[in-house]
Amino acid sequence: MYLVKEVSQLNKLTLTSEQQQVVQHPIGRHARVLAVAGSGKSITLAYRIKYLVLEENVQPDTIKVLMFNALAREQFHKHLVRVGLQDILQPEVHTFHSFSYKVIQTMTRNGVLPELIQYWLGDKQELIWLTVKRAITNLEKARRIPPASADPETALNAIGLWKGALLPPERAGSRNSTSLPLVYAEYERLRRQKGALTFDDFIPMALELLEGNPVAYQRWCQGVQYVIVDEYQDINFGQQTLIEVLAGDDADVMVVGDDDQTIYEWRGARPNYIIQDFPKVFDNKPAHDYCLSRSFRFGPVIAQCAASLIASNTNRVQKPLVAHMTSKHGFVHVFNGGYDATKTLAEQVLALVQVDSVPQVEIIVLARLFAQLDTLEAEFLGREIPYRVDGHEPFFKRREVKALLDYIRLARVLHLQMNNEMGAWLLNVANKPSRMLSRYVLSKLIKEAQRERLSTSQILELAAESGMIGLNVMQQRRVIVLLAFIQAIHDRLETGLESAGELLNWMISETDYLAYFHDYYGKGEHADEKKQAVLNFIDYVSYTRVKPLELLKLVEELDTTQGAPPDEQIIFTTIFRTKGLEYDYVVIPQCDENALPYLKGERTAIYDKRGRFQEAPISDKLESERRLFYVAITRARKGVMIGTSANPSRFLQELQLQKGETLLA
Numbered sequence: 001m002y003l004v005k006e007v008s009q010l011n012k013l014t015l016t017s018e019q020q021q022v023v024q025h026p027i028g029r030h031a032r033v034l035a036v037a038g039s040g041k042s043i044t045l046a047y048r049i050k051y052l053v054l055e056e057n058v059q060p061d062t063i064k065v066l067m068f069n070a071l072a073r074e075q076f077h078k079h080l081v082r083v084g085l086q087d088i089l090q091p092e093v094h095t096f097h098s099f100s101y102k103v104i105q106t107m108t109r110n111g112v113l114p115e116l117i118q119y120w121l122g123d124k125q126e127l128i129w130l131t132v133k134r135a136i137t138n139l140e141k142a143r144r145i146p147p148a149s150a151d152p153e154t155a156l157n158a159i160g161l162w163k164g165a166l167l168p169p170e171r172a173g174s175r176n177s178t179s180l181p182l183v184y185a186e187y188e189r190l191r192r193q194k195g196a197l198t199f200d201d202f203i204p205m206a207l208e209l210l211e212g213n214p215v216a217y218q219r220w221c222q223g224v225q226y227v228i229v230d231e232y233q234d235i236n237f238g239q240q241t242l243i244e245v246l247a248g249d250d251a252d253v254m255v256v257g258d259d260d261q262t263i264y265e266w267r268g269a270r271p272n273y274i275i276q277d278f279p280k281v282f283d284n285k286p287a288h289d290y291c292l293s294r295s296f297r298f299g300p301v302i303a304q305c306a307a308s309l310i311a312s313n314t315n316r317v318q319k320p321l322v323a324h325m326t327s328k329h330g331f332v333h334v335f336n337g338g339y340d341a342t343k344t345l346a347e348q349v350l351a352l353v354q355v356d357s358v359p360q361v362e363i364i365v366l367a368r369l370f371a372q373l374d375t376l377e378a379e380f381l382g383r384e385i386p387y388r389v390d391g392h393e394p395f396f397k398r399r400e401v402k403a404l405l406d407y408i409r410l411a412r413v414l415h416l417q418m419n420n421e422m423g424a425w426l427l428n429v430a431n432k433p434s435r436m437l438s439r440y441v442l443s444k445l446i447k448e449a450q451r452e453r454l455s456t457s458q459i460l461e462l463a464a465e466s467g468m469i470g471l472n473v474m475q476q477r478r479v480i481v482l483l484a485f486i487q488a489i490h491d492r493l494e495t496g497l498e499s500a501g502e503l504l505n506w507m508i509s510e511t512d513y514l515a516y517f518h519d520y521y522g523k524g525e526h527a528d529e530k531k532q533a534v535l536n537f538i539d540y541v542s543y544t545r546v547k548p549l550e551l552l553k554l555v556e557e558l559d560t561t562q563g564a565p566p567d568e569q570i571i572f573t574t575i576f577r578t579k580g581l582e583y584d585y586v587v588i589p590q591c592d593e594n595a596l597p598y599l600k601g602e603r604t605a606i607y608d609k610r611g612r613f614q615e616a617p618i619s620d621k622l623e624s625e626r627r628l629f630y631v632a633i634t635r636a637r638k639g640v641m642i643g644t645s646a647n648p649s650r651f652l653q654e655l656q657l658q659k660g661e662t663l664l665a
Contacts (some may be wrong), residue, residue: 016324019044023051025254026324032232032278033256036308037634038297038582041256042072045228046079048254051320052226052643053089064093064224064246068231070095072580076230084541096239097199100206103199105177107209128198132156134440136185140438145179147438148431151520155183162237162604163200165270166207173609176209176522205236210245217483224251231280232257234579236268238432238564244281244656253282260310263576263628265618273319274450276365293320296474297582298637299328305640308656310630332633332640334591334652339375341643345587346379349570349642352585353385360386365572366632368596371395373572374536376589376643377560378543384399385462385566388571394560400530401537403432404504408548411489414457418449422456428485433516435478441471457483461605485510500551508534524600586636589643597625626651 015023022044025031035041049065052058067073088394090117107113120127128399132152139145162172168268169185191198197205209216232255235243247253255278262271262352295303300479303323310316324556334343335348349492352358365387367373374395380387388394395401406425413422423446449459460483464476472480489507492498496504508514514534517527546554561569588596599621608614617625633640644652653664 011620015044015047016040016292016294018290018292018294019047022292023047023286027056028252030279030282030285030292031254032274032287033290033292033552034274034317035256035292036256036295036382037258037489037631038295039262039292040134040296041292042076042079042230044292045081045230045254045256046076046083048228049080049091050083050085052521053085053091058091058225060091062223063228064099064226064251065091065228066099066230067093067095068234068245070098072230073098082093096242097202097231100202101214102211102221103206104202106219108212110352112209112213112216112569114195120196120198125198127194128357128423131190131196132159132183132187132192135183135190137438137440138190139179139186141440145182147436148434149349149386150177150183154526155180155187155523157365158606159184159187160200161268164203164238165606166204166238166241166610167608170373171608171612174605176605178250201620203242207238207241210242212467214311214644221246221248222271224248228252229253229255230257233259233271233274234264234269235273238268240273240281251286252285260627261579261631261634262578263624263631264621265624271619273314275315291319295320295634296324297634299323300326300635301330301331301635302332303386305332305655305657306630306634307631309651309654312654313622313626314333315619318514330636330638331625332657334640334642334644334648334657336644336648338645341462341645342375342379342589343640345376345589345643346383347387349587350385351361351368351384358584360501360568360570362633363570363587364578364581364583364585365570365587365589366575366578366635367572367589368575368628369525369599370398370534371529371532371536372590372595374533374540376587377572378536378540380570381560384562385570386562386568387560387570387572388566389560390571391577394558395533395537395540396555396558398530398537400432400534403429404507404537405552407486407489407507408457408552409501411486412493412549414486414490415455417453417457418446418456420450422449426456428644430482433513434476434510434520436480437475437478437482441475441602449656451550457487460486460528461507485574494545498548499542500544500546500548501538503548504538504541508538517653525598528598528600541574575628578635579631582635582637584636584638586632586640588632588640588645591629591642591644591652592649592651593649596629597622597651599625599640626654628660 008084019040022031022033025048032040053060053064065076071097076093104113118124129152132155136145136150136152136155140147158174160183169181172181172184173575174180189283210221211217224246227243229243244255247353254593255274257274259271259275262269300323305323307321314633335344336599337344349363352363353360365373365376368388370392373389377389377395378385381582388637392398401603406428409430410422426446427439427442432443445459445463449456452464460479463471464479464483488510489503492503514531517530521527521530544554
């Protein structure tokens, strides 16, 4: 108890009895710390390190601290300063990837790895995208995969999962596509040819070095006495393996996290690591469990709602969630009424900013899917409320929407000489929906058109008639269909009778555009989100009643920020992107059944073809979605405002709100 009293006097910080127990956890034992949202786990870990260094005389370089991301690492450095631990006494704090990067750099300097390594990071990340596109083109050209059977974005997501599971191309299996493993193999061939490393390569390569090179193991693992891991609920197989290698047989391992906040299963995280597996994996020493149950973030109203909600989950460690400051004001309001609720949410946000003088940076709009943000985005645009979408384009610039607009752009100049811009439009629309026309063949057609000074209509007619550039009979027919559709749009533009909304509705009906998403992405989240985004955009366009060519100008001129600086823009994003963050007010629009929770079952997309990697099963879908909603409402310090329709989410009932706290829009 002496240490806690001492640090409290020195730094004017007070620890709860729960935090004190973690700080003074006995040497020679492992520890699992379950920490609810806003419970001060980071400051507790900082005091734990101070205790080890000053009270137990542990050398800082024998402590390995692993944080989930760079932001958490930076914040933890500040916590170490805040508790009064001098720089010279601080251990190095890493993310999993920064630690791996350091191992790779050291082994490069030692001559174990070649010096000519390219790092495709930051500005060079575009090279990753270009390489996967080249891999797809190579495979299509060699006829190893069907044309338009692999999307670069989907391929990159799958590659990230395979690497996170430490699966090389020869073991990579996909339940969604036979093309994706081939893309992975070709992508890896091209990447290695360039001597390049990406963010996803760091952990696999570091593990390869640590497990296969005695010099690397001695430099980084021998002498490690303590391993401290934050956000343990979000680790994947590769990260878990790195922890085990670092800890070896000697180190004390302390993991900190909240199984109720496991929301990254889609990228490999599994709650069972923290719920069940920790004492089984680290079984060489006794393990103690601790709980940080008191939240400093919000008052009793939000705490009680969050606790009531998450109590419905069964695959979890039972633990209380209590507001540390019982007098702290807070609210959870639900606005029923569909579009009226959306308008009310916009009005409430305006009132917070204009009447209550709440800084815009303290308000965040969260959703399960980006498409759930579209209607409120449109409302903000109409009211000229500055905002930006973090992690995605705004609703009017989404890829699935841009394809429809590119059809109109291309149709408008169908009979003019082809240029680079028109070529880009043609490449974007030719396989939306899929017509099995390879990007390689289309690129050749575009180059031929520019060389011969032909229009889009002329080059497509020529390709359909002559089968030039290797088009088979079936592809020639598809080119005829493509040209006929673009010509039909051109004719409708010429008449000038239709509104943009009417034209777009005809276009998606004529091509069965919405079904294309299910055909391409499968019956799941990606397809549903894209489908809903298209419908939301058409609803918005129909409301404006503009003509098609006016729509093109309107979209080019729309500015979500209204020219305001970043600190005066309200952020729109998904719940997945806000772990570890907090705001005064959280706004959740369209909290409806089939959206939050989104219950379409999806198996893990990747697997090991050789069966050596047996991944833990993915959580029950409903429980996973409930954790997501739990994370959303626990981002708020002061208030949560939820909009819903005639089909409200079951989670709203589970919040057990008082009747007076559910409002009608």
